[in-house]
Amino acid sequence: MADVFPAVASPLRPPDRQGAMRTAARMAESALAVEGVATGNREFGDWYAGRVREDVAEVRRIALAELSGWHSEPGTGNLVHDSGRFFSVEGLAAEYVDGGARGWEQPVIRQPEIGILGLVAREFGGVLHFLMQAKNEPGNHNGVQLSPTVQATRSNYSRVHRGASVPYLEFFQRPERHRVLADSLQSEQGSWFAGKRNRNIVVEVAEEFEAGESFRWLTLGQIHRLLAEDDVINMDARSVLACLPFGGADASVTAPTAVLRSCADGTGAVHSTGEVLSWLAGLRAGSDLSVRRVPLDGVRGWKRTEESVAHEDGRFFRVIGVDVRASGREVRQWTQPLIEPVAQGVVAFLVAEIGGVVHALVNARTQAGLIDKVELAPTVQCVPSNYAQAPGAPQLRFLDEVLGAPAERVLFDSRLSEEGGRFHHAVNRYLIVDWHGDHRIEDDTFRWVALHQLAGLLRHGHYLNIEARSLVACLHSLAGGRRATGTGEEAPAR
Structure with a gap:
């Protein structure tokens, strides 16, 4: 081998294990900070109410x-x-x-253009905050929702519409000038888009700058509390939030909740990541959908x-x-x-603590609009009325288990909108349900995947579909150890 490749001075950097652990710890700290340093909860409430009053759209x-x-x-x-x-x-x-x-x-x-879904992060008082934008999209049924710092197609930010420039776009056009926390190309709805992708990117900046009137800095803890409320955090924000590097912490580090412990690398899983990837690759290779x-x-x-x-x-x-x-x-x-x-959908994860590690039951789902045809989807993803009206409709697997779960096993329950720039009043009920049944319910298209494995897959594109990414963000919102059901919060049964 030395004869073929002569020795040269190595430019390679060693893996930054300590850096990854520190980043994961900072994410956890921000997730546990339910009161912001840059924006207090009362200040946020007043500001958001003002944006709802002022940013009004007439859609006819x-x-x-x-x-x-x-x-x-x-x-x-x-x-x-x-x-x-x-x-x-x-x-x-x-x-x-x-x-x-x-x-x-x-x-x-x-829509062949690749848009930017960008989130700016910065420390305030030693805690990571994220710059969220209050934005009214024409398809939002309730008007203003919180979006990422930048949410724009190439046509938008290149100003084909001859409108105003996109604020803070410069942070994502030259991200190498800052600390990149996450950066991957991710799919959008495979049932409604043909091959649509967006760049989901998070950069941490050191310089101080004043947030515009439509923007506020929030901790992850504040954002997670808002996820429990109906239609506050929009789809694009949920997608980027799911890509945050929660994984990377050492399994030996004690974490205060099951969700944070399960984000740690090396905590074990029902299936190895290699087995999960091989299973998905086999389904993609065997897909005969044209x-x-x-x-x-x-x-x-x-x-x-x-x-x-x-x-x-x-x-x-x-x-x-x-x-x-x-x-x-x-x-x-x-x-x-x-x-x-035509109707509201149901999007849900069944989750279980297996061997002390939180796993989600994912479904390898075929959708015609996905580039690879198959991506990992939630346990349940459907509009029930579409099947109820169809003659000879198939039984929707796990739908009854999700909708019929006792209240104490429902860890998350909120109605959340899909992308308001392309969809009109598209609302799904997002649920996370604690599964207490037999874990041996897998088949050719269902697998238990650990939370730290989902975080690892989200460092790359085209593994989790948009609905699954939204649910991963909702799963992360349970990091504080409390249920989020929109009607109040209490300690989970687990």
Whole structure:
């Protein structure tokens, strides 16, 4: 080997084990800080109430033909922006190559641009705080929610809309100038997007700067408390929060709660990380789902009217048009298409302490819009009414166990919105349920994965889908050792 590769002075750095442990400890400290140094809870409440009053958007439904700056593409009927940027709504056909009747067609959002979901971190009083933005998206049913520091598509931050510049974008355009805590490309909804990805990035800065009127510094503990409230922390914020480096602490370090202990590397797991990765790779390699683009006007099973594109039996979702007039955005008035689901969904993890380590039961789920077709999803991810209306509908595995769980086993229960920039009033009930049954409930598509393994997978892209990432953020919110059910908090049964 020495003859092939002659010895040279090594430029390699040794693994920064101590640095990773210190970062994990700082995350834990911030998660346990339920009162902020930079922004007190009372100050936050007054500020947030003020943003809700002041940042008001008027969203009015309009016919698809009334979309200004958009057009139906000749020959396909695809909804396309006149600039050729932003996104388009077109058709997708999915079918299994083994033949038979399996397969479906649907409208889908195609947005090839990679956006930025960026969170700025900084220490105040020795505790990490994160710069959150109060933002009103046109699809939010309750108006203002808390988003990351930066939440922008390439078309937005390159100012195709000729609007104002995006505040704090410079921290993420040259992240190497700061301390990068997390940075990965992550997928978005595989049922509604075709191959959509965002860069989820967290940078820690040392320099002082004044937060704008729409921004406030909060500890993780404060953010976690807000996650328990319906529709306060938006989807993009949850995605970035899930990617925070909670893992890396040494298992020998005593942690005050089961969640924090289970984030420590080396605490053990039902399956090794190598086994989990091999299982997922095998399912991806064996997937026989074929996906192709089709014209929006030719999507089978869907009908187009002046007002919408909807499924012929009223299930799933609709494509609608809206006119938006907003006071707190880079652009004050615009029109756009949105996807509107027909009903509320259920997204849930069953979790269990196995060998003293918190595990979540994940489902390797196939979704046509994912680049790799299969990613790790929650135990339950569905809109129950879509199946209730379908003839011969399959039984939804674990749905009854989740919805029928006794109150003392429900560790988290909150209604949270999906991305309000593309979806209209898309709300899911997010639950984490403590499983006390037999742990031997795995099959070809379900596995118990330890919390520290989920943190490790989230250092990379395309392993956990957006719904699972939201639930990981909700799991981290239990780091203080208390349940979060929206109706008050109490010590968990575990």
